Amino acid sequence: MKSYKTSEIRNVVLLGHGGCxxxxxxxxxxxxxxxxxxxxKVSDGNSISDYDKEEIKRGFSISTSVIPVxxxxxxxxxxxxxxxxxxxxxxxxxxxxxxxxxxVVSGKSGVEVGTEKAxxxxxxxxxxxxxxxxxxxxDNASFREVVEKLTSLYGKRIAPFHQPIRENxxxxxxxxxxxxxxxxxxxxxxEAEDCEIPDYSMANLKICREALMDAVAETSEExxxxxxxxxxFTEEEIITALRENVCEATMVPVTMGSAEEVRGVxxxxxxxxxYLPAPEKKQFVGTNASTGDLFExxxxxxxxxxxxxxxxxxxxxxxxxxxxxxxxxxxxxDAMIYNHDKATNEKISKLYVLRGNKPIEVKEAYPGDICxxxxxxxxxxxxxxSTKGTPVVYExxxxxxxxxxxxxxxxxxxxxxxxxxxxxxxxxxxxxxxxENDKENRQLLLYGMGDxxxxxxxxxxxxxxxVEVKLSKPKVAFRETIRKRAQVQGxxxxxxxxxxxxxxxxMVFEPSGDTEQSYVxxxxxxxxxxxxxxxxxxxxxxxxxxxxxxxxxxxVVGIKATLIDGSYHTVDSSEMxxxxxxxxxxxxxxxxxxxxxLEPIAQLKVVVPDAYTGDVMGDLNKRRGRVLGMNxxxxxxxxxADIPMMELYGYxxxxxxxxxxxxxxxxxxxxxxxxxxxxxxxxxxxxxxxADKDEV
Numbered sequence: 001m002k003s004y005k006t007s008e009i010r011n012v013v014l015l016g017h018g019g020c021x022x023x024x025x026x027x028x029x030x031x032x033x034x035x036x037x038x039x040x041k042v043s044d045g046n047s048i049s050d051y052d053k054e055e056i057k058r059g060f061s062i063s064t065s066v067i068p069v070x071x072x073x074x075x076x077x078x079x080x081x082x083x084x085x086x087x088x089x090x091x092x093x094x095x096x097x098x099x100x101x102x103x104v105v106s107g108k109s110g111v112e113v114g115t116e117k118a119x120x121x122x123x124x125x126x127x128x129x130x131x132x133x134x135x136x137x138x139d140n141a142s143f144r145e146v147v148e149k150l151t152s153l154y155g156k157r158i159a160p161f162h163q164p165i166r167e168n169x170x171x172x173x174x175x176x177x178x179x180x181x182x183x184x185x186x187x188x189x190x191e192a193e194d195c196e197i198p199d200y201s202m203a204n205l206k207i208c209r210e211a212l213m214d215a216v217a218e219t220s221e222e223x224x225x226x227x228x229x230x231x232x233f234t235e236e237e238i239i240t241a242l243r244e245n246v247c248e249a250t251m252v253p254v255t256m257g258s259a260e261e262v263r264g265v266x267x268x269x270x271x272x273x274x275y276l277p278a279p280e281k282k283q284f285v286g287t288n289a290s291t292g293d294l295f296e297x298x299x300x301x302x303x304x305x306x307x308x309x310x311x312x313x314x315x316x317x318x319x320x321x322x323x324x325x326x327x328x329x330x331x332x333x334d335a336m337i338y339n340h341d342k343a344t345n346e347k348i349s350k351l352y353v354l355r356g357n358k359p360i361e362v363k364e365a366y367p368g369d370i371c372x373x374x375x376x377x378x379x380x381x382x383x384x385x386s387t388k389g390t391p392v393v394y395e396x397x398x399x400x401x402x403x404x405x406x407x408x409x410x411x412x413x414x415x416x417x418x419x420x421x422x423x424x425x426x427x428x429x430x431x432x433x434x435x436e437n438d439k440e441n442r443q444l445l446l447y448g449m450g451d452x453x454x455x456x457x458x459x460x461x462x463x464x465x466x467v468e469v470k471l472s473k474p475k476v477a478f479r480e481t482i483r484k485r486a487q488v489q490g491x492x493x494x495x496x497x498x499x500x501x502x503x504x505x506x507m508v509f510e511p512s513g514d515t516e517q518s519y520v521x522x523x524x525x526x527x528x529x530x531x532x533x534x535x536x537x538x539x540x541x542x543x544x545x546x547x548x549x550x551x552x553x554x555x556v557v558g559i560k561a562t563l564i565d566g567s568y569h570t571v572d573s574s575e576m577x578x579x580x581x582x583x584x585x586x587x588x589x590x591x592x593x594x595x596x597x598l599e600p601i602a603q604l605k606v607v608v609p610d611a612y613t614g615d616v617m618g619d620l621n622k623r624r625g626r627v628l629g630m631n632x633x634x635x636x637x638x639x640x641a642d643i644p645m646m647e648l649y650g651y652x653x654x655x656x657x658x659x660x661x662x663x664x665x666x667x668x669x670x671x672x673x674x675x676x677x678x679x680x681x682x683x684x685x686x687x688x689x690x691a692d693k694d695e696v
Contacts (some may be wrong), residue, residue, distance in 0.1 A: 001068065001353055001360050005077040006280045006299050006368040010272050011077045011325075013098035015091065015121065018060060018083030020106045021134040024259040026067050026080040032190065032265045033069035033076075035355070039262070047651035049080040049358045054456055062087055062096040062456055063429075065356050066370055072271045077370045083114050085661060088400050089432035090311075093381065095121055096397040097310040097325045097370060100276040101129040102268075106139030107256065113148040113661040119154065120635065128246050128276055130253045132268055136164055136171045137258035137502065144204070147254055154252070158190045159215065159242075161253040162267065163201055171258060174267075175201050177208045178238055189288045190262045215251050217239040239274060246275040280366025284327050286384065286394040289340045295392045297328040299367035305329030305337075306389040310397065312381045313372075314425045316464050318357055321372040322379050324365075327394065329387075338388040342378040343679050345388060350374060381431055399431045402447040403666060405452055407475065409444070411468035422465035426457065433457060439561060440555065441475040446501045450652050456474025476646040477600055477673050478683060480549035481558040482592035485510040490585025492577050502569035503577030505538060506532065508562040509589035513596065515558035515672050518546045523563040530566040530578070537575035538563050541582025550587045551595040552680075552687040557672070559593075561586070595607050597680045598672035600645040606655065608663040609636040615658050623647035624676075636662075642670060646679075 010449035012023040015629075019056035023042050026049050031039045045056035049065040061082040068077050072373045073542070079094040095101070103118045105111060122129045133146050143164050150158045165173035171346035173184035175197050197205065199688040219241040225389070226233070245251035255271060257264015279299045286295045286306065297306055331337075338344070352359040352372045365371040379385070382396035410416050420435075427428065427433050434447035446469075448454040454471065462468050487508045494501040521532075521539045530538070548555040566581075588684040604625065608616050616639060617627055625643035632638075648667065655663045675683075 001070070001075075001362055003362060003364050003366060004369060006301065006366050009077065009278055009366070009368045010074065010276055011079070011097060011099045011279060011368065011370060012272055012276060013079040013091075013094045013127075014081060014104055015101050016083055016104035017106075017109070017112035017117035017118075018085075020061050020083060020109065020112070020114065021082055021103050021259050022083060022104045023047055023061055024132055025102075025104055025132065025265070026065075026078050028259040028262045028265045029076075029078060029269060030067055030069055032262055033071050034270060035069050039260075051357045051668075052157070054460055055215065058456075060084060062090075063313075064090040065354055068353055068370070069269075072273055074273055075369070076269065076272055081573070084119070084452065085114075085434075085656070086448070086450035086456075088449060089430065091121065091398050092397060093311045095125055095127065095429075097308075097323070098127065099279050099282055099368070100272075101127045102272075103129055103131045103135050105131055105146055105150075107133045107136045107146060108138045108144055110142070111153070112144055116153070116662070117530075122249075126249060128249050130246070130255065130268075130276065130447075131158075132264075133256040134158055134259050136256050136265070137261050141171075143256050143333065150252075150254065156211065157252050159212055159251050159253055160255075161212075161271065162255045162540065163208065164256055165195075165201065169485040171261075171263065174256070174264065175205055175210060176267075177205065178242070179235060179398045180205075180209065185263055188261070191265060191268075212238070212242065212696055221243055243275045245660075247277045247281060253476045269659065271676060284394070286327070286392045288695050289391040289393050291512045292352045295390075297367075297392070301330065301367055303328035304392075305331055305335065306384060306386040306390075306392045306394070307331055307337075308394050309376075309379055309381055309383045309385065309679050312379075312429045313354075314429045315357075318359075320376070320428075321352070321354060321373060321374050322376045322381075323354070323370065323372050324385065326367050326369050326371065328363045328367055330367075333361075333363050336388075337385040338391055339376075339379055339383050340393050343381075343382040344377060344378050346372055346379075355693075363436055367443045380428060400449065401666065402432050402449050402453075403435055404450050404454065405436075405445045405447040405474060405543045406471040407443045407473065408446045408458075408469040408471050411470055415467045418465065418467045419461070419469060420531055422461055422467060424447060425465075426460065429534070430457075438474075438477070440477055443475055445474055446471070449654075473649060478552065478554040478675070479515070479598040479600075480551045480554050480556045480590070480595055481515060481598055482509060482590060482593035482595055484592075486589045486593035487564075488585050488589040489594060490581040490583070490588065492581040492584060495572075500569075500572040501574065501577040501580070502572035503534075503537075503574070503579070503580065503581035504567040505563055505581050505585050506565040507582070507585045507589060508564055509586075510560050510562075512558050512560040518555070518557050518559075519543075520560045520565075522560070525563055525565060530563065530568060534568065534573070534575060534578040535563070537578040540575075541579040542586060543584035544579070545583050545590075549595070550590050552597060552683045555599065556590065557588070557598070561589075597674040597675045601642050601649060601670050601673050602645050602667040603670040604641045604643045604648070604665060604667040606639045606641070606663060606665045607633055607635060607637070608639070608655075608659050612659045612663060613637050613639065616655070616663065619654065619658060623651075643667075644675075645669070 083090045146313040163175040182195040183192040307324040315323045386392040436445040491504045550557040625641040
């Protein structure tokens with residue numbers, strides 16, 4: 001593949017609801033451009049973009065793939081993204097590298113929650129966009145309903161550029177609203193010929209045409225005067241004006257076709273070149289790490305070379321590839337690159353363009369182009385590459401944080417190291433995956449964006465890295481404390497010939513009033529009943545005792561322990577004896593001082609459309625949540641509540657089900673509070689049952 005100049009490049013991300021036909025459209029675009037000789041199907045597992053074993057097995061996209069196609073002397077980098085919400089990190093990475101978006105909508109299913117999320121993502125990044133209504137060959141597909149729904153949601157920005165011509169419930173042609181001309185496909189081919197515009201299309205066509213002309217007229221005062229004077233604009237003037245509106249995201253063209261029959265795809269490729277911007281139209285600013293000054297790259301070919309790693313692939317079979325969007329200068333295949341984030345210098349051996357999983361070697365890449373570098377040692381997604389003379393750092397893409405987690409264990413003993421290494425490699429390519437070692441509860445936690453995400457991770461672990469883990473419900477990090485005062489004695493006395501062991505302490509245990517601190521230790525011994533040199537041993541006994549409380553085996557917090565009296569033996573007393581005596585006193589004292597369990601409370605924020613606030617608040621009440629307030633935000637209402645951490649297990653699935661996928665949530669630990677009696681009883685009983693089992 002030849003190298004293309006910045007003005008000849010289009011980076012387009014395909015967005016939309018899961019199952020709407022994004023990968024099928026990418027396949028059709030590759031076929032129309034002559035990249036492939038036959039159309040593969042996602043369901044058959046032979047499409048160009050869904051090449052991973054997990055994607056083939058499940059029949060949907062899991063990761064973003066890049067499919068570069070050449071069209072009319074230009075290069076279009078198609079970024080095909082997953083539609084399921086569990087893989088939103090892949091979408092966010094792709095959007096960071098794109099300069100425009102095509103939101104794919106199924107003509108059969110219509111506008112779905114994934115369509116709305118795709119639009120919101122485009123708004124966040126101010127991406128110019130088009131809407132492609134696919135599956136128009138299906139009997140009950142309705143282009144009109146899709147346009148009406150989009151218009152009701154987003155207003156006059158929606159502009160249909162094409163209208164379908166249907167006969168006997170079949171898609172046979174289209175009307176080009178810009179050219180005011182009809183085209184009919186010849187037989188079962190993708191080729192089309194001129195035809196008359198059907199009478200039934202005229203009324204709707206007139207409305208669409210007037211909306212387009214209004215948009216054209218608003219681009220300049222001259223055009224506005226001509227429009228009111230009744231003058232007609234030339235086709236070239238219309239296209240230029242529409243392009244300006246589309247590039248500024250003030251207008252969103254809607255076109256249509258069928259990916260399966262490769263109809264409307266020819267028009268789509270042409271429209272991408274006509275209306276969507278090249279990278280040079282977008283500002284891109286970083287920081288010069290050596291001077292601290294702003295570095296205005298803006299895809300300048302003459303500036304020093306810089307690039308942003310927006311995605312990483314780590315595969316046992318095809319190796320590691322870093323996807324790079326070149327931001328300034330020209331990246332050459334033999335270049336020496338500097339990674340300021342990792343403070344490393346590396347020489348590139350080869351430069352590639354990846355088409356799905358097929359690497360195509362290239363000599364150089366111009367600003368705005370997307371390429372791949374193999375085997376970059378320490379490089380990670382989000383890093384900036386540059387020349388060492390001008391070390392530049394670009395802002396890292398904001399990736400969604402995972403909140404769904406499960407406990408995992410190795411199925412086979414001895415696989416722990418292999419699992420750790422495999423997860424480390426997987427986290428290089430998936431930034432929404434996280435591993436946490438919960439030492440307190442002796443459990444390893446796997447974090448992801450949802451249950452499906454966790455399932456895919458464990459399945460990949462088995463198929464790619466040949467090790468297995470078992471997922472289970474995580475243990476909640478309770479704490480133990482006391483509510484009363486208790487005075488107890490702890491005596492350790494042992495005689496076994498020769499030196500014995502003797503330690504005797506009398507201690508008072510009471511609440512300290514500060515559960516953020518484990519303990520406070522004081523001594524009020526009078527008359528040397530316990531010598532001072534044994535005080536550290538007494539405190540050490542407390543330190544060991546608080547690690548595992550006597551009530552349910554959880555760490556103890558918020559206690560004050562005071563040594564008030566005791567006794568010692570001049571020969572048999574030792575630090576070990578006093579530590580043991582203190583631990584005996586600790587267990588006895590805690591159990592007599594009204595022990596209770598404290599549960600972790602999270603500060604939860606749930607963002608939902610206004611229509612769902614009642615249902616969500618009702619569900620939070622069932623989960624023992626305390627709603628603190630509601631604030632209006634973009635997209636609806638943010639409900640803030642305090643809720644026990646144990647009640648958040650499975651919340652991701654419930655919230656999506658309750659809100660049709662429109663709700664999102666985040667949380668962080670806030671404090672510990674006393675657990676209800678029934679919760680305490682269950683935990684104490686579970687601990688007793690475990691102890692009995694261990695004894696057996």
